[in-house]
Amino acid sequence: MATREGSTYKRCMCRNSETGRAYGACCPKLKRKDGSYNPGHGHWAFQYELPRTTDGKRRQARRMGMASQEEAAKDLAQVKALLEVADGDAEVEVQVADLIQWALKDRQPLPDLEEVRKRVGAGVDARTQTPTVAVWLAAWLKGKPDLAEGTRASYMGHIRKYLIPHLGKRRVDRLQSRHIEAMFDRIEEANVHILECRESDDTKVKASVRGQRVISLATKHRIRATLRSALTDAVRNPEVAVTVNVASHARLPSCPRKKPLAWTPDRVRQWEKDGTVPGEVMVWTPAQTRAFLEHARKYRWLYPLFHLIAAKGLRRGEAVGLPWSNTRLTDGQVDIRVQVVQLAWETVTSTPKSTAGQRTITLDTDTVRVLRAWKRFQNEERLKAGEEWVDSGLVFTRQDGSGWHPAQVSDWFLRISRAAGLPPITLHGLRHGAASLSLAAGTDVKVVSAELGHATTHFTQDTYQTVFPDVAKAAAEATAALLRGGPAVVRTPVP
Structure with missing residues (x-):
């Protein structure tokens, strides 16, 4: 019989030929004549009386079919140790007993002692199953x-x-x-x-x-x-x-930030010779950007969008999703509050995910002039289209007034840049170029960082400060002038 101390015993599946009942632990073959157990017959088991269920029912922990008494005794000791974790708390004892009972019923190993101790110590129900x-x-x-x-x-x-x-x-x-x-x-x-x-x-x-x-x-x-x-x-x-x-704690090689490289004359010659692109992030020089925008003028429905990105460094989704209601041409300012995000081919309009991304940018006179001319043209086209015009309220639209898909804008950018014979960059590279141009023109890094929507000025400065070789050359000459004893004047090249 089971007691609160528990017990180990041996039994088999032999049946009485007369009654048909199983002998269980009373089979005469289980023991030798000297009273010791017969190692070649039967299997070991243990049993232990568990704390009653929440509704007061008695229950036992019992497992059979073990190869040795040592194995049965080990499991019995495990049951006792698990219940001791409750430290006399009746509610926790019931929880641990439930765990033991479930494991035995499902023929699973007994619960891990340290795991149960950790849960109980954390004040968590011991029966909580840890998810995969x-x-x-x-x-x-x-x-x-x-x-x-x-x-x-x-x-x-x-x-x-x-x-x-x-x-x-x-x-x-x-x-x-x-x-x-x-x-x-x-x-x-x-x-x-x-x-x-x-x-x-x-x-x-x-x-x-x-x-x-x-x-x-x-x-x-x-x-x-x-x-x-x-x-x-x-x-x-x-x-x-x-x-x-x-x-x-999982190790991965460090991933240094990819800094933009400018398409200098030497790099362009190498690219024209064998197609080598020297970096993952490439930007055009001011002259190359001007060449692109000049070529893009032929594409009336896209030029203003590319001009704004090149001048102010908007992200693609910010430019595509920009509404006229957030564009104040009289003040020369644009509020960036929405963006179009591409998910596979589907698009979703949302707010920029960071606080820094929600910002106000100041437009230069040239960009204001471009956007004013574009707005007049768009209004004329809307009147011509009549009821067929899609009133999207967006600054940059297709011929029917509907908004551009971000991928279409990227595709057109690549087509126009190829047609202009320029070395390859991505549309996002046009944003990188705008950042580099601003810094090269001497704009304070705090202003550039804020208008780009960066969280820190450190990121802006570390990424873009030395993109254009002419800027670095001017700084090098100023240093050399000090060594020669001359005045150290840094003349920033005019883009």
């Missing part, structure tokens, strides 16, 4: 209803493509930094495979990776940042029983 990474990420994202649509789409992509396939089945509290590092190792192996297939002479091999993209180091850092954010909330949640954010 996949379950936690889904709950975490669902609990953030105010996320910007672009940010949500980014998180969802990281979760669906990488975090769940590689880590989803692991329990959150058992996730380790080495598991995360192993995920990035496998991502890098996939990168190598894609690159090798692209270089293959076999068209079928090349086709096998068509549409697959190499995951950059910057993207890996963003994937880790998504997991780190989710685990930060797990650490704060006492019911999850996670004490360390292992994503913060």
Whole structure:
């Protein structure tokens, strides 16, 4: 019989030939004549009387089918140790007993002692089930209803493509930094495979990776940042029983900020010779930007948009989503309060995700003149179109008054820059160029940072201060003048 001390015993499945009942622990074959157990017959078991259920019913912890008495005694000791964690608290005893009973019923290992102790110590119901990474990420994202649509789409992509396939089945509290590092190792192996297939002479091999993209180091850092954010909330949640954010300890090579490079004459000659693009982020010189805008004048419905980005450094989504109601030409100011975010091909209009992104920029006289002329032309076209005109209220529209899709604007930018014979940059490179031009013209970095919507002046200065070689050359000559004993005058080149 079971007692509060519990017991181990041996039994078998033999049945009495006369009654048909199982012998259980009374089978004569279980023991030798000297009273010792027969090692070749039957299996070991343990039993222990658990605290009653919440409705007062008696219950036992019992497990059978173990190979040795030592194994049975070990499990019995585990049951006792688990109940001792309650330290006399009747409510916690019931919770721990429930855990034990569930494990035995499902033929699972007994609960981990340290894990139960951690939950009880944190004041959490011991029966709380720690979620897997996949379950936690889904709950975490669902609990953030105010996320910007672009940010949500980014998180969802990281979760669906990488975090769940590689880590989803692991329990959150058992996730380790080495598991995360192993995920990035496998991502890098996939990168190598894609690159090798692209270089293959076999068209079928090349086709096998068509549409697959190499995951950059910057993207890996963003994937880790998504997991780190989710685990930060797990650490704060006492019911999850996670004490360390292992994503913060997962190692990745550092990812230095990609600084823009200008298309200097030497770089342009090399590009014309063999197509070499020397950096990931390229910007045009002032002369090249002027050449682009001159060529873009032929495209009446796009020129004002490109002019504004080139002059004031708006992001693509900010320019595409700019309404006339936020554009004050008399004051020469534009309020950046909305942006159009592209999610796959779909678009969503939202506010800039950072406080710094919501800003007011001041227009120069040339840009005001361009926008005034554009507004007159747009009004004329609206009158011609009549009822067919789409009243979007946007500054930059297509011929029917509807807004531009961000991808279409990027496509047209590439077409026009190619037609102008200019070295390649992205549309975002036009924003980079505007920042560099402002600093090269001597504009205070605080003003440039604020108008670009950067969170800090350090980012602005560190990224753009030395883009144009002429600026660095002027500073170098001023330093040399000091060594010669002459006046150190820095003459900033006029863009």
